[in-house]
Amino acid sequence: MATLSFKIFRGPEIASVLASLGKLRIAVFKDWPYLYQGSLEYETDYLRIYAHSPRSFLFTVSDGNEMVGATTCLPLADETNEVKEPFLKAGMDLTSIFYFGESVLLPPYRGLGLGHRFFEEREAHARSFGSFKFTCFCGVVRPKDHPSRPLDYRPLDEFWVKRGYQPKPELQSQFEWLDIGDALPTQKPMLYWMKTL
Numbered sequence: 378m379a380t381l382s383f384k385i386f387r388g389p390e391i392a393s394v395l396a397s398l399g400k401l402r403i404a405v406f407k408d409w410p411y412l413y414q415g416s417l418e419y420e421t422d423y424l425r426i427y428a429h430s431p432r433s434f435l436f437t438v439s440d441g442n443e444m445v446g447a448t449t450c451l452p453l454a455d456e457t458n459e460v461k462e463p464f465l466k467a468g469m470d471l472t473s474i475f476y477f478g479e480s481v482l483l484p485p486y487r488g489l490g491l492g493h494r495f496f497e498e499r500e501a502h503a504r505s506f507g508s509f510k511f512t513c514f515c516g517v518v519r520p521k522d523h524p525s526r527p528l529d530y531r532p533l534d535e536f537w538v539k540r541g542y543q544p545k546p547e548l549q550s551q552f553e554w555l556d557i558g559d560a561l562p563t564q565k566p567m568l569y570w571m572k573t574l
């Protein structure tokens with residue numbers, strides 16, 4: 378493994394790396410529990426939301442010229458309606474919440490502490506505005522007996538709790554995507570986790 382390099386992109390700067398980020402997301406999310414059959418066209422379109430948000434943030438890890446890890450965040454108010462909806466229904470003030478998008482690392486780079494770094498970088502960015510009280514992210518909820526669940530899968534819940542996050546069963550969205558091997562996209566329940574900054 379060559380020396381890893383780290384880079385921060387803010388707001389419109391993110392537009393320059395949408396394709397690399399999309400490619401990385403597809404490579405990581407094809408595995409359990411996401412099983413995501415992604416397309417680069419959809420990815421670059423979806424990720425534009427970050428390039429359009431002036432207070433968004435992307436932290437990347439590169440090995441040579443290849444992006445091997447990345448994490449994103451932006452104010453919840455700049456997210457899509459499907460993400461904002463449960464918070465609005467719960468009567469929460471969107472302007473006090475920073476939303477954390479994906480944390481993705483190619484498997485050879487896991488277990489080095491970069492997952493912790495991803496949280497530290499994003500929380501520092503959210504704190505830097507002085508106006509956000511909470512951070513949140515969501516994770517897919519799959520049935521425990523799903524046939525594609527690897528026998529040795531270790532859920533990230535323990536890690537998230539260690540980072541100070543708590544699951545919020547009252548905050549859930551449905552995201553639709555095509556699971557690998559399926560003919561049609563299906564809705565998946567996404568559970569939000571929150572932390573007081």
Ligand SMILES: CC(C)(COP(=O)(O)OP(=O)(O)OC[C@H]1O[C@@H](n2cnc3c(N)ncnc32)[C@H](O)[C@@H]1OP(=O)(O)O)[C@@H](O)C(=O)NCCC(=O)NCCS
Pocket residue numbers: 405478479480481482483486487488489490491492493494516531532533535536539
């Ligand atoms: C989430 C992810 C970025 C974490 O990366 P990482 O660099 O391996 O994380 P770290 O090395 O900082 O380890 C973080 C914690 O994860 C836990 N962990 C380590 N290996 C693990 C494994 N194989 N499975 C589950 N948890 C593991 C440990 O508790 C560790 O904490 P500790 O070192 O304090 O004991 C990486 O696992 C990943 O890309 N996963 C696939 C995508 C995903 O599910 N992302 C999250 C939702 S977007």
